[in-house]
Amino acid sequence: MDLFGRLTIESLPFYSAIAASGAAVTVLGALAVVGAITYFGAWRMVLTEWVSSVDHKKIGIMYIMLALVMLVRGFVDAAMMRSQQAIAYNSEGYLPPGHFDQIFSSHGTIMIFFMAMPFLAGLANLIVPQQIGSRDVAFPFMNSISLWLTTAGAGLMLLSLVVGKFSTAGWTAYPPYSGVQFTPGVGVDYWLWMVFIAGFGSTMTGINFLVTIIKCRAPGMTMFRLPLFTWTIFVTSLLMIFAFPALTVACATLILDRNFDFHFFTNAMGGNMMNYINLFWLWGHPEVYILILPAFGVFSEVVAVFSQKRLFGYVSLVCATVAIGLLSFTVWLHHFFTMGSSARVNSFFGTMTTIISVPTGVKVFDWLLTMYRGRIIFKPPMLFTIGFLVTFVIGGLSGVLLALPPVDYMMHNTTFLVAHFHNMIIPGVLFGYLAGYMFWFPKAFGFKLNERWGTYAFWCWIIGFYVAFMPLYVLGLLGMPRRMEHYEIAAWQPHLIVAWVGAFIILLGMACLAVQLIVSIRERNEALDLTGDPWNGRSLEWATSSPAAPYNFAVLPQVEGRDAWWDMKARGVAYQRPDKYEDIIMPKNTYVGAVIGGAGFVFGFAMIWWMWWLAALALLVIFVAVVIRASDDDSDYVMPASEVKKIEDARFAELAKAPRNEMADDPGYAGDPVPEAT
Amino acid sequence: MTLEAMTVSPRDAEKYEEKEFGFWLYLMSDAVIFALLFATYLVMVGNTAGGPTGKELFSLERAAAETLVLLLSSTTFGFAAVALSAGDRSKVLMWLAITVLLGACFIFLEIGEFCGMIQEGAGPERSGFLSAFFTLVGTHGLHVSVGLLWICVMIGQVFFKGLTAPVASRLMRLGLFWHFLDIIWVVIFSVVYLPGVL
Numbered sequence: 079m080d081l082f083g084r085l086t087i088e089s090l091p092f093y094s095a096i097a098a099s100g101a102a103v104t105v106l107g108a109l110a111v112v113g114a115i116t117y118f119g120a121w122r123m124v125l126t127e128w129v130s131s132v133d134h135k136k137i138g139i140m141y142i143m144l145a146l147v148m149l150v151r152g153f154v155d156a157a158m159m160r161s162q163q164a165i166a167y168n169s170e171g172y173l174p175p176g177h178f179d180q181i182f183s184s185h186g187t188i189m190i191f192f193m194a195m196p197f198l199a200g201l202a203n204l205i206v207p208q209q210i211g212s213r214d215v216a217f218p219f220m221n222s223i224s225l226w227l228t229t230a231g232a233g234l235m236l237l238s239l240v241v242g243k244f245s246t247a248g249w250t251a252y253p254p255y256s257g258v259q260f261t262p263g264v265g266v267d268y269w270l271w272m273v274f275i276a277g278f279g280s281t282m283t284g285i286n287f288l289v290t291i292i293k294c295r296a297p298g299m300t301m302f303r304l305p306l307f308t309w310t311i312f313v314t315s316l317l318m319i320f321a322f323p324a325l326t327v328a329c330a331t332l333i334l335d336r337n338f339d340f341h342f343f344t345n346a347m348g349g350n351m352m353n354y355i356n357l358f359w360l361w362g363h364p365e366v367y368i369l370i371l372p373a374f375g376v377f378s379e380v381v382a383v384f385s386q387k388r389l390f391g392y393v394s395l396v397c398a399t400v401a402i403g404l405l406s407f408t409v410w411l412h413h414f415f416t417m418g419s420s421a422r423v424n425s426f427f428g429t430m431t432t433i434i435s436v437p438t439g440v441k442v443f444d445w446l447l448t449m450y451r452g453r454i455i456f457k458p459p460m461l462f463t464i465g466f467l468v469t470f471v472i473g474g475l476s477g478v479l480l481a482l483p484p485v486d487y488m489m490h491n492t493t494f495l496v497a498h499f500h501n502m503i504i505p506g507v508l509f510g511y512l513a514g515y516m517f518w519f520p521k522a523f524g525f526k527l528n529e530r531w532g533t534y535a536f537w538c539w540i541i542g543f544y545v546a547f548m549p550l551y552v553l554g555l556l557g558m559p560r561r562m563e564h565y566e567i568a569a570w571q572p573h574l575i576v577a578w579v580g581a582f583i584i585l586l587g588m589a590c591l592a593v594q595l596i597v598s599i600r601e602r603n604e605a606l607d608l609t610g611d612p613w614n615g616r617s618l619e620w621a622t623s624s625p626a627a628p629y630n631f632a633v634l635p636q637v638e639g640r641d642a643w644w645d646m647k648a649r650g651v652a653y654q655r656p657d658k659y660e661d662i663i664m665p666k667n668t669y670v671g672a673v674i675g676g677a678g679f680v681f682g683f684a685m686i687w688w689m690w691w692l693a694a695l696a697l698l699v700i701f702v703a704v705v706i707r708a709s710d711d712d713s714d715y716v717m718p719a720s721e722v723k724k725i726e727d728a729r730f731a732e733l734a735k736a737p738r739n740e741m742a743d744d745p746g747y748a749g750d751p752v753p754e755a756t
Numbered sequence: 757m758t759l760e761a762m763t764v765s766p767r768d769a770e771k772y773e774e775k776e777f778g779f780w781l782y783l784m785s786d787a788v789i790f791a792l793l794f795a796t797y798l799v800m801v802g803n804t805a806g807g808p809t810g811k812e813l814f815s816l817e818r819a820a821a822e823t824l825v826l827l828l829s830s831t832t833f834g835f836a837a838v839a840l841s842a843g844d845r846s847k848v849l850m851w852l853a854i855t856v857l858l859g860a861c862f863i864f865l866e867i868g869e870f871c872g873m874i875q876e877g878a879g880p881e882r883s884g885f886l887s888a889f890f891t892l893v894g895t896h897g898l899h900v901s902v903g904l905l906w907i908c909v910m911i912g913q914v915f916f917k918g919l920t921a922p923v924a925s926r927l928m929r930l931g932l933f934w935h936f937l938d939i940i941w942v943v944i945f946s947v948v949y950l951p952g953v954l
Contacts, residue, residue, distance in 0.1 A: 216774045281785055289774055293770075319781055320785065320788055323786070323788035323792060326789060327792045327796070330891075334891060339880075339881040341803075342884065347882075348805035348884030663767065701905070711917070
């Protein structure tokens with residue numbers, strides 16, 4: 079059966095009830111989506127307005143939808159692990175070891191590659207062009223390719239639950255274990271190809287946003303007037319361009335090892351497995367900052383808006399962001415202090431790791447000082463920001479502890495480490511993205527998210543976080559290794575049961591997020607954002623309507639200072655109608671991006687299962703699609719001034735109905751914008 | 757086709773500039789890929805696992821021939837760029853065709869080298885050193901092959917569309933790519949072949 083490569087009927091998950099139910103949920107979920115689109119007769123809309131869209135706002139929304147779906151999937155994995163460990167004292171629990179290993183591998187892979195990365199790309203897409211006063215990103219079509227390649231990777235991730243087994247090698251896939259000698263089968267290949275394909279998408283996103291921020295700013299928007307969120311996306315894009323090649327090389331060489339009998343990382347024949355670990359973390363550590371810097375950007379926006387005060391220490395925040403970006407390339411070895419480097423090498427990387435906490439500390443003080451003497455309004459995004467500040471500092475301190483190589487020798491591969499990085503990533507990254515989601519939701523959809531359920535979600539998340547992860551610090555100090563399927567030490571179990579309770583509280587937080595979304599959609603008419611500026615915002619994304627017109631700005635704004643929109647409101651030049659409108663050139667929608675993503679998905683699947691003919695066919699499709707697109711000199715259309723005028727007239731009619739300032743009724747409102755000393 | 761046909765609106769000029777800048781960034785990230793492959797090669801150059809070393813395998817004559825045709829192809833691409841700015845369509849086509857021929861010669865020589873090594877039992881599965889060698893040089897070869905396909909597509913575009921502004925801007929980026937591969941090859945020659953043979 080060459081036609082199907084190594085794919086056989088035994089690859090379907092009928093060998094275990096748990097695996098089969100996971101597959102069933104995945105398949106039924108996909109069928110439910112297809113069914114719902116059919117039921118609502120929405121195929122035409124989905125295809126012509128979304129799948130083929132090159133509009134950065136729609137691409138951003140699709141990224142975030144992907145991220146939220148994958149957040150649920152990744153959370154299910156986490157809950158399964160917590161449940162297993164809570165009961166697995168002197169017992170096998172309910173998960174066999176191989177299955178447990180798949181679950182911790184997929185949890186990490188999903189949360190990093192298919193939850194956090196799409197979430198950050200989505201927020202960047204939604205907001206950055208509007209913050210810099212641009213009509214779109216520099217390369218709208220490439221943006222669509224990035225989205226669909228990321229989706230192709232996520233699709234392979236979901237498919238791995240249905241066809242074949244996933245990797246058991248953790249989200250880092252260290253050789254020699256991940257080599258074909260010790261882990262035959264398709265699991266690691268699934269991991270490699272999904273990461274490889276999604277990685278291309280991320281590299282292109284990095285290039286796209288760097289060019290956008292450098293070349294597409296509105297007149298007067300100098301680099302030192304950029305909002306902090308845009309600054310963090312700028313540095314994150316640089317890191318993507320420079321760091322993702324390392325992941326590409328690590329994956330490509332491991333693919334060659336596994337499938338074509340190369341010897342990069344094998345035990346025998348001159349392989350060098352440490353090289354993989356270096357390459358992986360050469361990407362992996364910058365990746366941590368790729369994820370967290372945009373969240374820092376969100377916090378910087380949120381803290382200023384809801385303290386109703388200019389961001390404290392703008393320049394120091396920019397410098398700290400850039401410094402973190404540079405330093406992030408000098409610390410990768412702290413992920414493997416115990417793997418045989420000399421004391422001298424370890425002490426260099428330990429020192430650098432300690433140093434990188436300095437700019438991070440600068441940021442924390444800047445945020446605190448922004449709140450100092452501000453009139454704080456406790457909306458959900460602000461709650462997440464404050465929760466982040468308190469919790470993140472604890473995680474940072476445990477990080478400084480781990481940066482000392484002798485201490486790391488004690489903690490390496492224990493749950494102390496697990497507690498540490500969750501302590502950074504959940505408040506640092508996830509809280510930031512959730513804050514951004516609630517902060518910018520009105521900009522994307524034109525109505526605000528329910529605040530009560532947002533507040534409930536916050537409290538469940540933060541309490542759940544502490545209950546779930548503080549016991550893991552203790553367990554690490556008690557010597558519990560990470561990734562244990564069962565154990566014989568009675569002293570560990572109480573802590574693991576507490577952690578399980580914490581996971582349950584986080585589950586409530588997930589439920590609150592879902593309820594919040596449903597309630598908000600149902601009651602959207604009571605929370606409409608008519609002005610486009612629901613929070614009395616400071617940066618230019620609040621100058622557009624909510625949701626923004628396809629072209630964002632009918633007339634490109636003239637920027638006169640930092641906090642450009644606040645400044646315009648203070649000078650009384652906000653919401654001004656131009657004398658006349660001009661034609662606007664817009665990119666046409668195209669299916670080529672989705673075709674390339676789909677072919678990328680097929681290519682990955684074919685390579686995993688050794689269906690060489692299908693892989694060749696998919697490559698051919700990509701080649702033809704690229705050539706067709708590259709020969710198309712007519713990819714733009716002109717939106718006539720009359721149509722712009724029609725959209726803008728509707729906007730100003732809404733504005734006339736709306737209160738001038740949607741925050742003015744809030745009890746904590748500190749007063750209308752006034753000119754600020756610069 | 758005269759130069760007037762190539763004058764572009766300020767907005768289009770801006771778009772081409774953005775594309776060129778984006779392409780530079782892509783080349784930068786590609787350069788990082790090659791840098792890491794070079795580093796990997798240097799780490800593994802001694803890991804021959806009892807198999808043949810570079811000294812036994814590499815032929816300086818063949819490497820010199822490969823270098824010659826590739827550098828020549830860069831020169832002929834340069835002539836195509838000169839013809840482009842002179843607006844001479846048939847010369848552009850001629851020089852691009854010559855570039856394709858030279859590039860194909862390079863690929864032919866490289867495939868011959870690879871096949872010879874594999875027949876001698878010195879394929880990538882023989883040792884860590886050879887895995888790194890085939891991956892580094894093969895990745896460059898793959899880039900050259902993609903570049904050749906791209907030149908062929910551009911020959912088609914020049915032929916059917918003429919030297920329009922979008923075509924000219926694509927040719928500029930193709931030029932960047934082609935010369936970039938030349939630079940990578942010079943480094944491969946200096947890091948892989950010269951020390952291997954000397």
